[in-house]
Amino acid sequence: MKRAKKNFICVIPAREKSKRFPSKLIKYLDRFPVIFYVVLACAKSKAKNVFVATDSPKIKKEIEKSLQKSKIPKKLKDKIKIKIVKGRKIKSGTDRVAELVKRELKSKSTEIIVNVQGDEPLITPEIINKVAHALAEDKNADIATYGFISQEKNEIENPNRVKIAVSEKGNYALYFSRSPIPYGAKKFIIHTGIYAFREKSLIRFANLKPTENEKTEKLEQLRALDNGMKIKMVIGKKKLLPIDTPQDLQKLKKIIRKNKI
Known part of the structure; x- marks a missing residue:
């Protein structure tokens, strides 16, 4: 059997x-700002290129400064491209990713685009590769994403930690919610900020109008489900901690220093 191609790029919308925590992506965790840990993970993955799509010259400057200061190999640095992407129609991170793809990849063949949110400094190259691979292997899926298993009350009851109901057959997302779902579960699946799209699926998604479920939960991935798009779940044990608040930043500083990341 012919194996699916795993030709992909990473795009980090920045x-x-x-609204909740201005300039969080350029707050320092240790030697580097939050977003640079994401950039490094993407560069170390099997992605052929890593784009940062930002509206901010400040973010661009901080990443460039970190690249000069870091000791990563030249071949990884050469994968990284920082682009200023602005526009009135850009309302979300996925919109920014789609806009970059339209501008930069018109004449290039890229099968899969992996959107990695810039506030996920604990993301790993392995998770990125697994999510891209899961989409490449499942021709029925439009999107793939990652969630981890949790029994921790502070995560389950925190509305900033999105929970997922997943199908028993095929491991597809059924619903995403800020509330604990499924009701009565002993273990919950916590969503994280990574999405792999097929190029056509990304453009289709960006052109869809927000749905009522999306507006209610304030979760753009519900737009995909409401329009019949299939989201493949990669479920693992590796916990991620996105930065939504200054308190999250302090927690992550301790984790980064303790583990010497």
């Missing part, structure tokens, strides 16, 4: 003025 908006400076986050």
Whole structure:
């Protein structure tokens, strides 16, 4: 049997003025800003190129400064490209990713685009590769993403930690919610900020109008489910901690220093 191609790029959407925690992507965890840990993980993955799509010259400057300071091999540095991507129609990170793809990849063949959110500094190259691979292997899926298993009350009851109901057959997402779902479960699956798209699926998604479920939960991935798109789940044990608040930043500083990441 012919194996599916795993030709993919990473795109990191990076908006400076986050409503909940402005400039969080350029806050320092240790030697480097939050977003640079994401850039490094993407560069170390099997992605052929890594794009940062940002609206901010400040973010661009911080990444360039970190690249000069870091000791990563030249072949990894050469994969990284930072682009200023602005526009009135850009309302979300996925919109920014889609806009970059339209501008930069018109004449290039890229099968899969992996959107890695810039506030996920614990993301690993292995998770990125697994999510891209899962989409490449499942021709019925439009999107793939990652979730980890949790029994921790502070994660399950935290509305910033999105929970997922997953099908028993095929491991597809049935629903995403800020509330604990499924009701009565002993273990929950916590969603993380990574999505692999086929190029056509990405453009289709970006052109869809927000749905009522999306507006209610404030979760753009529900737009995909509401329009019949299939989201493949990669479920693992590796916990990720996105930065939504200053308190999250302090927790991550301790984790980064303790583990010497």
